[in-house]
Amino acid sequence: MAIENIPHIQPDEWLNGYIERLAILNGYKDAKDMFGKLGISIDRDKLDLIAKLLDITTETLVQEYTLIPAFRSIVSTGEYIPHGNFIQPNHKKKMGFQSYSEHVKFCSQCQQEDIGYIGYQYVRRSHQLFGALWCQKHNATLHEVSNDQIVDVIKSETQLSADQPNKPKHPIIERFIHISDALLSVKQPTQGDQVSWGLHKQAATIGVRFNIKGKGVPLSDYANEKIPHEWLHAFFPKLKDKIPGEFIPAIDGACVFRLQHHHPPTYVLAAALLFENADDALNCILTKQRIPPARKILRRNEQYWNSNDLYNTYVRHKGNCLAISKEIEGHYDTVRVNLIKYGLPPLTSLSMGTLKALKDFHNGAHLTDVLTRNDIQVNLFNHAIRHAGPRFFMAIEQLDATLVQQRKALKLRLTGKIKSASKASIFLKDLHNDQKLPSLI
Ligand SMILES: [Zn+2]
Structure with a gap:
């Protein structure tokens, strides 16, 4: 079997869903079946093939339709290589089809609209973001289905019920999602040192602790105080049994300049908490600031x-x-x-x-x-x-x-x-x- 039918890729469509659509349309059982029969096992080769079929560059494919821009949004090393650029060998392994969850998330209202307008439905990338629980467009709670059910949902064999109760929105969680979503459209990583410097300065102005042994409320306590626990503890389980006053480097360290490097969601959580509006938080993350020079680490043999x-x-x-x-x-x-x-x-x-x-x-x-x-x-x-x-x-x-x-x-x-x-x-x-x-x- 060859690939003859190449469907359009929709705006905000998640590549992991697109390859399933592509497979079904060309008579395969699913994407796994398709790549298996085509003899393609390496993620990089899969990306190259899809990019070629869509007549775009692999870099564009990665930037527009995968979660890599989220995973690489804030990095620890002095690395400015654009997302999807494979000049470093270790990028090949990292730049595949990663997701934040075992499940795929769908919005039933988006599903109905899609079927009404374009005749089929697709998986949206923004719904798969870390921390996303509802559709930004419809304010509807997202449905979660296991990865191997993507095909069923795409084929519309699984009809999602529309009566999921909407969760009340919370301004800090909204900011968190807004920042995460905005970072998706940035084409290259931001440096963790830059971000922790900005957060450090902001923490100092509102009385959140910015040193390991300093004064002020640890960010972790601040989070527990300000954000509904149902969401917070589902995504940041470390905060669940947190002892008040205790400093947890994995979370509180985000506000301590160069203490350690964190996953992007931890920096985003800190930014959403410390700033009252999302644009200021984004500026803090994205503006290149002059930061104190790093002490040279001399490795002596x-x-x-x-x-x-x-x-x-x-x-x-x-x-x-x-x-x-x-x-x-x-x-x-x-x-x-x-x-x-x-x-x-x-x-x-x-x-x-x-x-x-x-x-x-x-x-x-x-x-x-x-x-x-x-x-x-x-x-x-x-x-x-x-x-x-x-x-x-x-x-x-x-x-x-x-x-x-x-x-x-x-x-x-x-x-x-x-x-x-x-x-x-x-x-x-x-x-x-x-x-x-x-x-x-
Ligand atoms: Zn929706």
Whole structure:
């Protein structure tokens, strides 16, 4: 069987419904049967075939008739590739026939109108949006049928009852749908960083929390307070058993600049809640704003941690992890873990006695002799011995005079307060943790 009858694709028609119509019209059981018999199994190839039949580009097909523009409306990476453009290989997998639900949604009044005007009915893309419960045109509650019943509905073998009670509309849910619907017509993704920056600023103006530990109502509580739970909890189940006051990153994080990236519906929920009208919310999402520059994330490899450059930095800062982290613009904990991993444990907490014990041990002193000294921090000594590489001993030899001088100076300042070397080192450690007196250590 070949494809000879190519029906018009209707405005707002969902591709998943169109391929069923195409299949039926050409004598196949359904779309699965059609693609199977044509030997086409890859989504990308299916899209290309339909685009060719309709004499449009695959990009247009994706933009106008699939939910991809919704799925990709707000993305996490610096990606501006238009929807349906397949220059990146991973798009091939993602750009198929995804939907938000196991069910397909129909409006019985649209069905009647379609049959009256064009003689058949089709599946509308806007009805399939995340959060859509009613037809925007008729204000009628949408019917849901399982995916494998699409064919029956299209053939009008399943007559939808028109007496579904209309749910009362709610302004925030209306805004949510309006924003989602508008995002469908945008041809390329918006960046999550941009959106969270705009939401962050708006949250600040109305008292919604925009920092993890900040003041203000978490967005999640605000949502529970403002939106009917029947809808909210059906689409955002995380909010169902929400403890008031608790910060849930998966929802509340949408208002915290760059905290994490979210699915577009979470950003849309935040925008619908924070703005009183849909156009302002859309402007917040779509306007390219100047956002604070991202801190560069430098990925350092083994070679870097073993390099002379790193060793020289270590010596220059006398093994002080905080100072090293600042210079190399790394996160303190990551730098510390790597210094230890690559044989250069930080020196800051080690007392003079412990440093001397390490040096003596390295030069051949007996372990029991060293460990029985009364000015040694046994735990820190053990930790250093376990993690120290050859460069560590090189560093303490090289820094010997400096370290002695530094610790003597410090001890002088501590005279009268702390007597023993180990207490002094604990004090030193506290100072270090407080980061109040970094110049001392
Ligand atoms: Zn309708």
